Amino acid sequence: MKRQTWIYRLTAVLLLVIPVVLLIWGFLLPPQYEETFLGELQEKVELLEAESEKPRIILVGGSGVAFGADSALIEQQLPGYRVVNFGMYAALGTTVMMDLSQNAIREGDIVLLIPEQQAQTLSTFFDPHVFWQGLDGAFSLLGRLPGDKLLQLAGAFPQFAGEKFSWILRGETPSPEGVYRRDAFNAYGDVESPLADCNRMPGGYDPDTPILFDAALPEDGFVERVRAYAKVIEQAGGSLWYGCCPMNAAAAQDLSTLDDFYTALQARLGIPLAGDPRDFLLDAGWFFDTNFHPNQAGRTVYTTALIRSIKAMLGDSSPTVIPEPAMPAPAEAELWHGEDSDADCFLYDERDGALTLIGLTEAGMQRTSLVVPSTVDGKPIQAIANGAFQGAEQLETITIQQNIRRIGDSAFGGCSSLRRIVIEQETPSACRVGQDLLAGTDALVYVPADALSAYRTDYFWSLYGTLIQPMEP
Secondary structure (H helix, E strand, C coil): CHHHHHHHHHHHHHHHHHHHHHHHHHHHCCCCCCCEHHHHHHHHHHHHHCCCCCCEEEEEECHHHHHHCCHHHHHHHCCCCEEEEEECCHHHCHHHHHHHHHHHCCCCCEEEEECCCCCCCCCCCCCHHHHHHHHCCCHHHHHHCCHHHHHHHHHHHHHHHHHHHHHHHHCCCCCCCCCCEHHHECCCCCECCCCCCCCCCHHHCCCCCCEECCCCCCCHHHHHHHHHHHHHHHHCCCEEEEECCCEEHHHEECHHHHHHHHHHHHHHHCCCEECCHHHHEECHHHECCCCCCECHHHHHHHHHHHHHHHHHHHCCCCCCCCCCCCCCCCCCCCCCCCCCCCHHHEEEEEECCEEEEEEECHHHHCCCEEEECCEECCEEEEEECCCCCCCCCCCCEEEECCCCCEECCCCCCCCCCCCEEEECCCCHHHCEECCCCCCCCCCEEEECHHHHHHHHCCCCHHHHHHHEEECCC
């Protein structure tokens, strides 16, 4: 009986102590995500709240806005306004950007709501795990969020606090490489980086995020939130317009529905559409690493279309003379030689001199371990298609070498025995993944130990942070 009492007391103490420890780790330890892409969120809020002698053009949305807008160019063409780029990251969700911005709108401001043209951003989707990283060190922003988001954040807090403490315990600070870090943003909040130099997507577009003009979009909850946002802006003396994000024409599906989609969208949202959507469907050569991220040359092309649409809305007939830059050549397929002994176990599709792995042969289906080859008949293998390993129930370990630049969604669906996905690439941004990479499998992802922190904070890979482990020596 005494032992049971002792156990009850210990349990009660732990139930009290553990939340306190987590609160200390989460709120009192030094911020850990300041150098990451999400570390820019706090700066964007400060930009929005800064004093301005002029009315503002505020661009609200995801990373398509962050990559797409050249705010200095907009100010040059519309000198009566100051521009604030309040575009951030689709995984945060569009509604949270509305939550954070609505009380900072002032009289005369023009707010352009520019979500990416996909189901996630045209919904009430909100990722509390991602938001905690952007919130780290600026916890006062919690007061701007509605109760439903605060509940989601409470549920995600223990994971955030534990991960934050683990960074300090290892003596590391997350510091991603490449474009996806805080110092890639300029003073306006635009992504301005020479590293975003050309189209780096195998085949020129990302098939995981097709651009759909679907009558089912946006969801009803999103429509209600936009209407409420419009009322707040109107009461503050501002105007809300709907803008089109940059869209890779190579990824667009069934353009015959485009006109009907935008006609219905304006009616449902109750706000005007700024510009002709077709002006924002750009050639693949103007994009970087997603169907919504222009490269630096494409940034000028997109911004030119955006300026013309804003001028038209304002009744400004002044000419918009902006020289179009030369379209960059696409990134060349690298011929990297590695382990190719399993090449006969796979099926391939060829496009523009490069190969995509699309499935397994009968022999491949029986294997417990496979290495994705680097070349076949002298042609580089660049990508793994959606569902490529579907049904490989015997497969336990798959090794993906440095040549692969994209792994499709649900690539490992139905791989019930899969436990290890080994990624040999040391630079996470060199291999793009979608949001459903691990759908249909319970496997863990193993990466080079020296690149562990880079993977866990990478723009694309961070969604799988807790499932990413260091390779065994």
